[in-house]
Amino acid sequence: MHWSTGEAAPGEQFAYWRELICAAFLALTPESDLRGGFAGDVTQWPLGALHLARITSQRQTVRRTRADIERSPARGYYANLQVRGTSLMAQGDRVTLLHPGELGVVGTDAPFRFEFGGDFQQLSFFVPADLLPEPVPTASALDTRAGVGAAVRLALESVPTARRPERLAFHAAGMLGVALDPTILDPVRAPRTHRAALEDIEGHLADDDLTPAATARRLGVSVRFLHGLFAGRPESYATTVRRLRLAKAERDLRDPALSHLRVIDVATDAGFVNVASFHRAFRRAFGRTPNEVRNLNISARTQTHP
Structure with a gap:
């Protein structure tokens, strides 16, 4: 599924973006000073209980507020892979800055905030809570250039063209659990x-x-x-x-x-x-x-x- 602000009437791009974000994800509250000149698009791949989305857009702040949680209380995690640009990720008392090639996780059952200072692209992977062993270290950067993190990144990048994307997505969720806690790979x-x-x-x-x-x-x-x-x-x-x-x-x-x-x-x-x-x-x-x-x-x- 694909949505773009180009489908909106002139001057209504950001208002349309608000609706688009809530349609593609759980309830979120985006804000931007660009308003009428705002541009962005989202492509989403439903994968059973999982979802993968590619977001390409401009500077903005995206929050999940208490009111958003009450409107859509589904429990899970967003694992966001930064592709272009940077984003500040904050949840609770934890804050991290994601650079291209880094991945960060936030939980959907507590408020969080993303700040994008310029044009960016992300792959956002939604994983139900029962597929990631808890406690999950949220709002921290995970390097995807080597090791299991690299396998997670490759899997997420490959889902859109995979012959069996649902299966690959479930493998990605399993590998993500390992990448978040490498100590579970005890060779003995x-x-x-x-x-x-x-x-x-x-x-x-x-x-x-x-x-x-x-x-x-x-x-x-x-x-x-x-x-x-x-x-x-x-x-x-x-x-x-x-x-x-x-x-x-x-x-x-x-x-x-x-x-x-x-x-x-x-x-x-x-x-x-x-x-x-x-x-x-x-x-x-x-x-x-x-x-x-x-x-x-x-x-x-x-x-x-x-």
């Missing part, structure tokens, strides 16, 4: 605990509360440490859970001893609460619907044992 503990995390997931696939917090609690590690175990691997925590649940459902549909179960029962036993999304995910993963897999298996047994 990680391999052993990653295996333990997989075993815990497999043992609790049918749990309604199979979440990073629940797995971390059972393993005796922090949620941030748990996310770090999956950072840099082919699958995030959430992707691993989905794959293992689908694999269990596929095995159960092929099991003659479970042929009396309805497909909805198989889906529920594997931990899926939404049957429609289960059918879509199953077909994407295996190229057949659940009923087709079951019927093919029944047909094969009948031919083998007439």
Whole structure:
């Protein structure tokens, strides 16, 4: 989705910008002395629970006030990657100046302020609170020129052209958690605990509360440490859970001893609460619907044992 102040009537550019910002993000309050001559545009990529936006604009101050929070109280974080220009980021008693190539995070459940002194461009990545292990160090600069920070920057820059942008965005959120706390990449503990995390997931696939917090609690590690175990691997925590649940459902549909179960029962036993999304995910993963897999298996047994 793309919005531009060029669509506004002459003299109404900044008023339109106010509406545009609130449409593209959570409620915010922008201010600028440029008014009628103001120019800016926003391109946004919805990514399921995540959102990425590219903002190109001119000098202004953007606040999230208490009134804004009351109007849109969704809890999460904005991770802003400075592309051009500079921006001052402030939240609570913390203030930092972002230069090109630096990334800063602010929480949406407390007031914050951005000050842009001139023309700028940012990539703004919205991450729900449950995807970043807390406490998150807000209003501090993260270097993206090397290490995990560079991987986060590359992922965010690649999302607009990625074949599966939602998957890449979730990987970016996981890597962001690691970049905010590099100590979770303990080379001694990680391999052993990653295996333990997989075993815990497999043992609790049918749990309604199979979440990073629940797995971390059972393993005796922090949620941030748990996310770090999956950072840099082919699958995030959430992707691993989905794959293992689908694999269990596929095995159960092929099991003659479970042929009396309805497909909805198989889906529920594997931990899926939404049957429609289960059918879509199953077909994407295996190229057949659940009923087709079951019927093919029944047909094969009948031919083998007439």
